Amino acid sequence: MEYAQRRKLQSQETERKILYAALELMRERGFDKVSVRDICKAAGITTGAFYHHFSSKEALLEHGFAPLDDYMRSVLENSGDESPDQRLWRLLSAYGQFMEHSGELIGRYYQQRIAEPGTKSMDPSRYTLRSMVECFRQAEREGILAPGHSPEWIADFCFRHFRGVVVDWVLHGYSYPLLPRMEEDYRLFVTLFHA
Structure with missing residues (x-):
């Protein structure tokens, strides 16, 4: 598999991890009680990685x-x-x-x-x-x-x-x-x- 293709798959996987972590936390606590930091911790990523994929917590809803x-x-x-x-x-x-x-x-x-x-x-x-x-x-x-x-x-x-x-x-x-x-x-x- 080529480097560019591996990077694309890795990026998609990170985005999915973020979405699933956010979805689970928000189902448990509610949208307003979940922070970007909470999502990052649950997904096992940095806040920089989060903001690489999503401009804000609200932007998650667009891909939800x-x-x-x-x-x-x-x-x-x-x-x-x-x-x-x-x-x-x-x-x-x-x-x-x-x-x-x-x-x-x-x-x-x-x-x-x-x-x-x-x-x-x-x-x-x-x-x-x-x-x-x-x-x-x-x-x-x-x-x-x-x-x-x-x-x-x-x-x-x-x-x-x-x-x-x-x-x-x-x-x-x-x-x-x-x-x-x-x-x-x-x-x-x-x-x-x-x-």
Whole structure:
């Protein structure tokens, strides 16, 4: 492996260590009670290394969904034999569980997104969205996807809807269990599949 390639991989690994350390600390203590120094100590890095990757603690939120994509990848890696509706529920329930586990951080993330108009929170290259698109493509290949829209459009619509459910949960102060609400809405979405 070339030096430049090794350095790039090392940099990505350091960034992930920072993100995971911050995520765990912030889940335990809350965003405001965690300092950059706390994150560095938990990640086993210097503050200089932190600031090489992130301009501030708030900047972590911009990259905070890399752990979500990693989590989704681990949950979905053995779902190849599932039907599209089973895989869609696996994807949505994992998404909901991650959100519930992250709690206040999700609220912070969306506050930041709203405060910075024009930022793109759902990059089409992200694993979570690509997995949803593939789920609807499989349904289309199997002839069970309701006609009228492309798998890409349906996946985008589905993701926007469930992201909205999460935002509603945040706006209600995390006062209701998220997963049952998502399951109720999922039952409507599976009507996109027909016999």
